[in-house]
Amino acid sequence: MYLSRFLSLHALWVTVSSVMQHYPSVWGHYDVCKTQIYTEDGKFWDYTACQPEAIDMMRYVKVNLDPPDITCGNPPENFCGMGNPYMCNECDAAIDELAHPPELMFDVEGRHPYTFWQSTTWKAYPKPLRVNITLSWNKTIELTDNIVITFESSRPDQMILEKSLDYGRTWQPYQYYATDCLNAFNMEPKTVRDLSQHTVLEIICTEEYSTGYMSNSKIIHFEIKDRFAFFAGPRLHNMASLYGQLDTTKNLRDFFTVTDLRIRLLRPATGEIYVDTDHLTRYFYAISDIKVVGRCKCNLHATGCREENKKLLCECEHNTTGPDCGKCKKNYQGRPWSPGSYLPIPKGTANICIPSISSIGNPPKFDRILPNISSLGVSNPNQVGPKLALSTVSSVQVANHKRDCECFRHSNRCTYIELLSTVVCVSCKHKTRGQHCELCRLGYFRNASAELDDENVCIECNCNPIGSVHDRCNEKGICECKEGTSGPKCDKCLPGYNWHSWGCQTNVCDNELQICQNGGTCQNNIRCLCPPPYSGVLCEKLSCEKDSQSCSQDSGQGAVSLQPLVLLLPLVALLGLSELFIF
Numbered sequence: 017m018y019l020s021r022f023l024s025l026h027a028l029w030v031t032v033s034s035v036m037q038h039y040p041s042v043w044g045h046y047d048v049c050k051t052q053i054y055t056e057d058g059k060f061w062d063y064t065a066c067q068p069e070a071i072d073m074m075r076y077v078k079v080n081l082d083p084p085d086i087t088c089g090n091p092p093e094n095f096c097g098m099g100n101p102y103m104c105n106e107c108d109a110a111i112d113e114l115a116h117p118p119e120l121m122f123d124v125e126g127r128h129p130y131t132f133w134q135s136t137t138w139k140a141y142p143k144p145l146r147v148n149i150t151l152s153w154n155k156t157i158e159l160t161d162n163i164v165i166t167f168e169s170s171r172p173d174q175m176i177l178e179k180s181l182d183y184g185r186t187w188q189p190y191q192y193y194a195t196d197c198l199n200a201f202n203m204e205p206k207t208v209r210d211l212s213q214h215t216v217l218e219i220i221c222t223e224e225y226s227t228g229y230m231s232n233s234k235i236i237h238f239e240i241k242d243r244f245a246f247f248a249g250p251r252l253h254n255m256a257s258l259y260g261q262l263d264t265t266k267n268l269r270d271f272f273t274v275t276d277l278r279i280r281l282l283r284p285a286t287g288e289i290y291v292d293t294d295h296l297t298r299y300f301y302a303i304s305d306i307k308v309v310g311r312c313k314c315n316l317h318a319t320g321c322r323e324e325n326k327k328l329l330c331e332c333e334h335n336t337t338g339p340d341c342g343k344c345k346k347n348y349q350g351r352p353w354s355p356g357s358y359l360p361i362p363k364g365t366a367n368i369c370i371p372s373i374s375s376i377g378n379p380p381k382f383d384r385i386l387p388n389i390s391s392l393g394v395s396n397p398n399q400v401g402p403k404l405a406l407s408t409v410s411s412v413q414v415a416n417h418k419r420d421c422e423c424f425r426h427s428n429r430c431t432y433i434e435l436l437s438t439v440v441c442v443s444c445k446h447k448t449r450g451q452h453c454e455l456c457r458l459g460y461f462r463n464a465s466a467e468l469d470d471e472n473v474c475i476e477c478n479c480n481p482i483g484s485v486h487d488r489c490n491e492k493g494i495c496e497c498k499e500g501t502s503g504p505k506c507d508k509c510l511p512g513y514n515w516h517s518w519g520c521q522t523n524v525c526d527n528e529l530q531i532c533q534n535g536g537t538c539q540n541n542i543r544c545l546c547p548p549p550y551s552g553v554l555c556e557k558l559s560c561e562k563d564s565q566s567c568s569q570d571s572g573q574g575a576v577s578l579q580p581l582v583l584l585l586p587l588v589a590l591l592g593l594s595e596l597f598i599f
């Protein structure tokens with residue numbers, strides 16, 4: 017008892033370890049949804065794209081067989097070896113040791129001989145012996161490793177692996193398997209290695225796994241890793257490249273995504289062209305193990321996936337909800353839901369849901385979002401975000417579209433935008449704007465002493481048109497000033513600057529530090545009026561235009577004495593006499 021439990025645990029650990037070894041680079045990234053960071057301005061959440069670990073999905077599968085009575089043993093029957101029709105065993109559903117129920121396809125292996133599910137034998141030949149094995153998760157999952165089916169019988173002559181993305185309502189083939197693809201499915205045989213980046217989504221028929229009963233191999237693969245390798249390289253070292261492709265190519269992403277798989281066993285292995293009708297107990301299907309490794313699809317909004325009432329659910333972050341984190345939480349519908357993105361590598365983009373105006377009575381749990389939420393009055397026309405500090409206004413319950421037309425008495429008209437599934441106020445008055453007229457128009461800011469439904473909720477910024485960069489202000493009404501300008505409305509000059517008709521300008525002269533020289537007088541701090549013969553910004557130069565003699569003393573000897581030499585240089589170069597001059 018203890019030994020078998022130990023062996024089971026050991027087998028499980030081996031399974032988990034092997035999965036980890038397969039994807040070292042997958043496991044290193046996107047495993048954190050948010051990180052708290054500290055700055056001078058306080059604590060912030062830095063949100064990143066995240067996804068759950070890849071796990072053994074057979075732990076959560078529901079298996080259905082069609083026809084339902086296809087499992088052997090009821091009534092008890094004999095089945096015989098393919099190679100030797102006289103070497104037979106019994107299947108009896110009523111006796112544990114002789115029963116082969118479906119759950120033995122996904123129990124924990126670790127002992128020999130393997131446990132296996134087995135069908136009835138092909139007694140009803142020539143009526144086809146067909147079995148559909150449906151694996152359902154009732155949850156969208158993303159496959160991350162090969163699907164591996166291990167047969168106890170010989171591998172079937174004909175089989176189709178199918179997938180569903182809509183919980184079994186519609187099915188698409190994933191791969192065809194046959195000993196003779198042309199004969200069975202009218203398809204040219206191919207292997208995954210015949211594919212490329214451009215044909216990776218092609219559905220192929222392969223003869224690779226149906227090489228007749230003489231083959232020792234009992235395994236059938238659906239090759240996920242080989243397909244990944246077209247993007248990530250043969251050893252899957254460049255997973256970033258794969259993630260980049262998955263992010264931008266929906267078809268590729270969907271290709272590896274399933275809610276259900278269906279194994280359609282169409283014809284058992286016969287070992288030869290003709291069926292030996294004298295020994296039909298040789299023909300049956302038996303499967304000892306099915307491996308499906310993947311992760312819950314959570315749209316890059318969760319790292320956890322838990323089972324609740326036998327259903328897998330993402331443990332959604334980023335203010336999202338739903339089994340796949342496929343929508344924004346109530347009160348967090350400030351912008352349309354969006355999946356996270358793997359890009360930019362390596363942390364991706366979280367695309368979190370932001371609070372809607374209906375949540376203002378229940379302040380959001382986070383302090384602040386970096387970097388892209390706008391606050392009331394600081395106008396960013398591309399975003400409709402509520403001010404996070406408006407905790408005094410009562411909550412608006414979202415019940416239906418009509419009740420959603422909450423415009424804080426600045427409008428009585430709304431429109432429903434179907435694309436965004438949201439109601440938006442139109443013609444907001446009193447200088448307001450936004451989905452619920454809860455923001456102030458450009459050039460206005462929130463009146464802190466007024467309620468949100470007050471006519472005077474928005475006050476004009478009143479920025480000085482000359483001194484400010486633009487006419488917008490922050491939530492306290494403070495304008496953004498040009499260089500040299502100060503004051504809440506940018507109508508004052510910083511020290512060292514003076515107000516002119518074009519704004520604040522640096523002082524050219526004053527009576528303290530930049531004094532006009534040689535008897536010059538400072539005019540309005542912008543120029544020195546110089547008495548003749550002086551000139552220059554501070555009247556520091558003698559004017560040389562008329563009387564060159566008067567300049568020579570102040571200009572210095574150097575300039576004069578250099579002149580003949582400067583004039584000589586081109587001549588020297590022309591004559592090639594430079595070696596005569598040693599500088």
Ligand SMILES: [Ca+2]
Binds near residue numbers: 123125
């Ligand atoms: Ca088994």
